[in-house]
Amino acid sequence: MHKTVFSTDRSSVRRLLRGFNVGVVLVFCFLIFSFWRFQVGQHAHFLEMAENNHQRTLNLRSPRGVVFDRDGQVLIDNRYSLNISLIREQVGDLSAVLELLADVTTVDVGILRAVVESNSHVPDYRSLVLIRDASLEQVAGVSARALELNGVFVEQIPTRYYPNDNTASHLFGYLGEVTSAQLNQFEGGRLRSGSVIGQAGLELFYNRPLMGIDGTRKVAVNSIGREIETIDEVAPTEGQSLQLTLDLDLQRAVEEVFVSSGYSGAAVVLDPTSGEVLALSSMPSYDPNDFALGVNEQTWRNLNGNNLKPLQNRALQGRYSPGSTFKIVMAAAALEEQIIDPEFKVNCGGGGTFYGRFFGCHSRHGTVNLYEALEQSCNTYFYRLGTMVDVDTINQWASVFGLGESSGLDLPHEVIGLVPSRAWKQEIKGEPWYPGETISVAIGQGAVAVTPISLAVMISAVVNGGERVTPYLFKKESRVSGSTIIGSQTLDAIREGLWMVVNRNGTGGRSRIQGYDIIGKTGTAQVISLEGRELIDGSDEEYRDHGLFVFAAPLDSPRIAGVVVAEHAEHGYIAAEMARHILEVFFAKEEGRPIPNLKNPILPAEDSLGVPSVIAEGQ
């Protein structure tokens, strides 16, 4: 019965079955086409998405090169700091996680929220640093609650470390995150945003060798962001280490005298024959460690807002009147141009009238020759030379000594000093040069303004046989330097005078050390003109004169030369006293004796020493 019923419509069943078959085949063709489109047509697109899913490329910051002093003592090192970071992609309830994190690290939750909010444009899978340089307690707190703090982790970051804190801070400079402007111009695109580079000093000048090459680590993470394995790792390459010419012990001695005396200022100490920088200091200083992890706003504001400008490197950027130290240039110009010989005498009656105006001296020196004039720092003698030597000649000889020119030191942002000339005045003021102006120039006042580093080059030339050295910390800049063009008789005469400054009754007697042939020249740099001083209360500290001292030793085989500029110290002899400690440390170290401590604190200038504090310009 069934059979017959079935056979009557078997043909329609077959038709339906054929339809069913065709339908299934068509759908399968569509499926195969869809898979072809995804797997072959758009394969690259989806493969990239899959890799974005499970691959994270982490930046491995390369440690910067270590910097040593000439004896191999570590000047700049690296340490590992711990950062507490967050990957938002892995966080379920962000505000709960931030609150818990704030709780365990005792950081204000508002600060953490602010970090997250200010980085809202950063992709979710990138890590954000919430707490830089976290304490061990904070890290322990995070580890203890790790299960609840999904997406929060602790990173080890190599961080610049300056073990001597403020020492040589200006020389080292500091680090900072690369700015968008620097991103394109620095290091041929090797930088990426967030990179830390040198922003000042040595860290900037030698940024390329010091920086090293960051590495990368490609890791596989699963869907909840846990790292499963490392796929690929390119280890970071540490930056090149540098050994500087700097002598850390001498640098410390330099800074000690400034700290103990409380003066701002600068000092540069060179090897006068090679130009190696043994010490270079600017006061007040700062702690470059504050910048190593990105300077915080408060510190930055304090440093920038400070009237004493602690970020300025006075050794390279401070322009001071050289005062009487300029008499070295004057003497050299007059002797080399054969205008005078060393026995040329001038009678000092406490000053003199030149071009109808009286110019004072700080004492009545009587009849003095060049040696005595240098020894006593007699202004009258050099006023007289100022009437005999043309300002352009002075300018020319100043250049021979390196004044008013770039020293070529391997540090950035050096400022070039000024020694006036006719052309300069015409250009700046549109006026001709008046001979009376040369009188002030002759004692290093007026428009003369030079940097401490150039004064150190000047005194080096005096003792090294007349060669203008190029100071350097690591590598000599290739620069044609004016080699020996100062006659040896001229140099002998100046050296004789400068020896008397320290070792006879000169103004630099405070730098005398028995048994060592030290030469030097004091200078007092006028901060404000005498007329100006009368208008205001002259006792204001900020209007007090600067004390300068250039020095070199020993005379027959010079191994140290330098300059000390003590701001508002009023007298050069204060600077000479400061230089004495530097010299003591230098010789003690050279002879293998223990490094002496600063015995007596350096006291402010007193009138009782027989040198009146405010009488005339220059000393």
Place this chain on the structure above:
Amino acid sequence: MREVFNRRLYGYIDGTLLAAILVLSSIGLFMIYSATYDPTLENAGPQVIRQFGALVLGSLGLVVLVMFDYRTLLNHSVLLYIGLVGLLIYTLFFGVERGGAQRWIDFGFINLQVSEFARVVLALTLAAFYSDQRRENRSFLDWVLGALIVSVPFVLIVREPDLGTAITLLPVAIIIMVFSGLKLKLLMSLCLVGILLTPLAWAYALEDYQKVRIASFIDPEQDPYGAGYQQIQARITVGSGGLEGKGFLEGTQNQYNFLPVAHNDFIFSVLAEEQGFLGVLVVLGLYLFVIMRSLEAARLAKDRQGMLLVVGIVGGFVFQVIYNVTMSAGLAPVKGLTLPLMSYGGSSIIATLMGFGLILNVRMRRFTN
């Protein structure tokens, strides 16, 4: 009982179909191994052993269903249907709850998902129901009764809730009705009514999570970490596999768990990622072969009820395969629908193999009276 031991009968068993089923199940087993593989432990999950056990049990079920004449089963389909409804009701009250759904009955050594067996029982019931009347004289009442037969287990399964499995009952019923003479015109008008009722269903019948899934299908990017996430990840998984695939255990989407329940709903995505388009071609080819070979059993069937039984079972199978594969490529909303023969799931594999047992049964007995 005489024919159970008729050895000549077993010579008619479709060995080719059986082999294709076996190959697909084995590929499935390998894919489950990969999907549950833990790269940190370097070990696959316990699901592989369980699936193997289910395959053995399913094969036993298949053998049992081959042994008895399908007509005997059809004659007792009412009892089977009542048993099914009873167990589904039992599940609703005493079932094991997992992931917010109450779908399993605890039999001690195995948790059985009764709804997976509903397709086979429904195919038997409807095949029996529509076999006793002339095809030309169907009254509208026949279709209403057929619809009632489907709707009872359908509603019970939806209540678990398990919309995905419930929906698989519809193709079984529709195919059998069409082959029983339901005019396509009438079917179309019913579909039209269904579409018109969709807004009502949206408002009253669908659970919130179901609405989200449908909404996220229309625009997966809208909710990348919610329901749309699975769909995007499915596409990435498939697309990143490329022509030749990433290799066994090498699929990053699979190994790093970017695909949820990869061993279950997304087993085909795992295949696509690790074995590539070529693997997809092979497996889709095997499925197509199994389907067409099974439909041949319908063509060869001795009687109407055998034919209806086969097309009913194949209809459900085809729907599941097509839906799951489409979903695996992120082209259909994510439903808890397994890929028969390959997905992990004991009840699914046992029910599917039993279904094929019936198909083999019908083909084998095409010459017997």
